[in-house]
Amino acid sequence: MINFLNQHGSELIIKTWEQIYISALALFLGILVAVPLGIILTRYEKTAKYVMSISSMLQTIPSLALLTLMIPIFGIGKLPAIVALFIYSLLPILRNTYIGMNKVNKNLIDAAKGLGMTTAQSIFKVEIPMAMPIIMAGIRLSAVYVISWSTLASYIGAGGLGDFIFNGLNLYNPSLIIGGTIPVSILAILTDYLLGKFEKKVTPVTKSGVKK
Amino acid sequence: MSTAKDTAKEIVSFRNVAKKYRGGSVGVENINVTIKEGEFVCFIGTSGSGKTTTMRMINRMIDPSKGTITFKGHNIRHYDPVKLRRTIGYVIQNNGLMPHMTIQENITLVPRLLKWPQEKMDKKARELINLADLPESFLDRYPAELSGGQQQRIGVVRALAADQDLILMDEPFGALDPITRDDLQELIKHLQEELGKTIVFVTHDMDEALKLATHIVIMDSGHVIQDDTPDNILQHPANDFVKDLLGEERLLQAQQNTLSVSDIMSTNPAKITLGKSLAEAIRTMSLRHVDYLLVTDDDNKLKGYIDLETINERYSKDASVSDIYNRTRMKFKKDSYLRDTSEKILKQGYKYVPIVDNDNYLIGTVTRASLVNIIYDAIWGKEELDNPDEIKLPASIAKGSDKS
Ligand SMILES: Nc1ncnc2c1ncn2[C@@H]1O[C@H](COP(=O)(O)OP(=O)(O)OP(=O)(O)O)[C@@H](O)[C@H]1O
Numbered sequence: 001m002i003n004f005l006n007q008h009g010s011e012l013i014i015k016t017w018e019q020i021y022i023s024a025l026a027l028f029l030g031i032l033v034a035v036p037l038g039i040i041l042t043r044y045e046k047t048a049k050y051v052m053s054i055s056s057m058l059q060t061i062p063s064l065a066l067l068t069l070m071i072p073i074f075g076i077g078k079l080p081a082i083v084a085l086f087i088y089s090l091l092p093i094l095r096n097t098y099i100g101m102n103k104v105n106k107n108l109i110d111a112a113k114g115l116g117m118t119t120a121q122s123i124f125k126v127e128i129p130m131a132m133p134i135i136m137a138g139i140r141l142s143a144v145y146v147i148s149w150s151t152l153a154s155y156i157g158a159g160g161l162g163d164f165i166f167n168g169l170n171l172y173n174p175s176l177i178i179g180g181t182i183p184v185s186i187l188a189i190l191t192d193y194l195l196g197k198f199e200k201k202v203t204p205v206t207k208s209g210v211k212k
Numbered sequence: 213m214s215t216a217k218d219t220a221k222e223i224v225s226f227r228n229v230a231k232k233y234r235g236g237s238v239g240v241e242n243i244n245v246t247i248k249e250g251e252f253v254c255f256i257g258t259s260g261s262g263k264t265t266t267m268r269m270i271n272r273m274i275d276p277s278k279g280t281i282t283f284k285g286h287n288i289r290h291y292d293p294v295k296l297r298r299t300i301g302y303v304i305q306n307n308g309l310m311p312h313m314t315i316q317e318n319i320t321l322v323p324r325l326l327k328w329p330q331e332k333m334d335k336k337a338r339e340l341i342n343l344a345d346l347p348e349s350f351l352d353r354y355p356a357e358l359s360g361g362q363q364q365r366i367g368v369v370r371a372l373a374a375d376q377d378l379i380l381m382d383e384p385f386g387a388l389d390p391i392t393r394d395d396l397q398e399l400i401k402h403l404q405e406e407l408g409k410t411i412v413f414v415t416h417d418m419d420e421a422l423k424l425a426t427h428i429v430i431m432d433s434g435h436v437i438q439d440d441t442p443d444n445i446l447q448h449p450a451n452d453f454v455k456d457l458l459g460e461e462r463l464l465q466a467q468q469n470t471l472s473v474s475d476i477m478s479t480n481p482a483k484i485t486l487g488k489s490l491a492e493a494i495r496t497m498s499l500r501h502v503d504y505l506l507v508t509d510d511d512n513k514l515k516g517y518i519d520l521e522t523i524n525e526r527y528s529k530d531a532s533v534s535d536i537y538n539r540t541r542m543k544f545k546k547d548s549y550l551r552d553t554s555e556k557i558l559k560q561g562y563k564y565v566p567i568v569d570n571d572n573y574l575i576g577t578v579t580r581a582s583l584v585n586i587i588y589d590a591i592w593g594k595e596e597l598d599n600p601d602e603i604k605l606p607a608s609i610a611k612g613s614d615k616s
């Protein structure tokens with residue numbers, strides 16, 4: 001262990017950083033697209049069905065295949081990896097946003113409108129806060145997926161902790177494999193934990209005396 | 213109707229309004245209703261009759277497919293829907309409070325949309341929580357920390373936060389237990405009577421409508437069947453649908469409440485004119501088997517009465533009725549309500565009371581016996597009297613107790 005850290009310590013930090021960088025960017029783009037799209041789709045029931053099935057289909061493409069498919073378009077390196085992971089992150093967020101928004105008590109939306117809120121006010125002040133726990137669950141799920149899958153990104157030259165694992169596989173060096181796997185797991189668990197904290201912060205309070 | 217109401221300004225009017233939903237289902241058709249300021253209007257009817265559709269067209273939650281709706285004299289199409297809704301109170305079933313906002317934030321939701329200064333909102337929140345008869349400490353609570361009835365109290369007063377003077381309510385108390393509902397009914401009746409709010413209220417509970425409304429609109433399959441005061445509807449139900457909706461019991465009760473003395477009087481009173489001799493008076497009495505006669509002049513105007521006792525005491529051959537008749541006597545105008553008169557008659561122990569028209573012409577009598585019959589009918593119901601074995605408690609008493 002100490003041996004491994006002595007040998008690969010600085011490399012480990014760089015690779016971990018790459019992993020974080022790739023996943024975070026992919027997830028960020030995923031949120032940026034999927035949340036608004038999910039909200040918009042609740043206004044267009046029919047289109048929603050098609051969009052949902054298309055994104056479900058994308059989800060079924062094997063991750064390695066998707067990564068490889070990116071090469072002809074974006075070449076190799078970080079960009080194709082980020083694009084592929086971004087596509088993967090879409091569905092859980094999109095689906096949860098859509099479901100979360102649809103699940104908001106229709107009575108509340110009716111009240112919001114009847115009291116004189118504009119559509120935007122109703123969405124931002126009532127519907128999104130109410131749907132927040134479900135949306136966040138989707139984001140957390142996506143985050144964990146993206147972090148673990150970004151390991152595969154090393155296959156198309158994006159770097160990251162996958163480099164350790166693939167090297168380990170090639171050289172049949174178990175300590176390299178383990179040295180790459182453990183940080184990925186820690187990263188995934190830590191991210192989920194932090195997002196959990198964040199979720200508490202953005203989920204609206206409905207009981208007094210609850211501290212944020 | 214009182215004249216005050218007749219001259220009240222109209223606040224909402226429907227002119228030939230129709231709503232067809234997409235897919236062709238008819239929401240409502242040919243709606244012509246005028247709502248005046250200060251009225252408590254109840255829309256009542258069977259499920260799917262178009263009550264909600266009609267109500268929601270007022271604040272443009274639904275747009276009519278035909279016809280014109282005005283609010284304060286202006287076509288509602290000319291209002292911005294969002295601004296219109298902020299000037300009209302809105303209360304729905306299950307209260308529609310925002311779970312993630314405190315009671316204070318809920319109450320001041322519309323003022324916040326209108327960007328009132330904080331101070332004014334705080335003041336309003338305190339004023340309204342007091343109106344709702346809840347402690348000010350509740351302002352910091354969340355809706356989930358209030359009972360259903362308390363939540364709906366907040367739902368009701370929230371509709372007044374921006375000083376709206378028209379409030380729409382769609383079956384607001386449907387989900388509440390009877391006692392809580394009573395309390396809330398009192399609250400909104402207070403809003404209408406004391407604060408002068410105009411209330412448009414959708415219900416399918418006839419008791420609720422009769423208790424609260426000053427104006428009832430009865431609907432069936434998208435049409436207005438009857439549009440009148442509760443009294444007029446009870447007295448003159450437009451058709452069998454309305455009668456069914458009211459129910460036999462209420463109709464009977466209402467009928468007895470609105471019976472006038474002329475409805476039950478006998479039109480053949482025992483009477484005599486002023487100029488007749490006492491001997492003739494006695495003859496008439498024995499002919500009619502009575503010990504009294506009403507006295508009229510030759511034009512049949514009521515003058516007083518004469519009874520056997522007086523004649524006995526003061527009999528003389530030459531005397532005529534005009535010499536000894538008694539001038540003071542209780543009498544009733546023909547269209548006075550029985551409910552106002554029966555008690556007087558019974559309490560004072562008269563055997564009969566003369567009934568006169570507006571010009572004091574004698575047109576009949578109400579006897580104590582006929583009165584007693586009517587009162588029994590009202591209290592016990594007709595059938596029970598036909599079947600004395602089965603006499604039960606009066607409806608008003610029996611209602612409160614469980615019969616098992
Ligand atoms: N959004 C809609 N789309 C199609 N038809 C509708 C819609 N809303 C109402 N309707 C139809 O319009 C008619 C009137 O409905 P409305 O909701 O006004 O009835 P209601 O009197 O309020 O009934 P309830 O007592 O059940 O609430 C019904 O036949 C109903 O099926």
Ligand SMILES: [Mg+2]
Nearest residue numbers: 263264265414
């Ligand atoms: Mg309804």
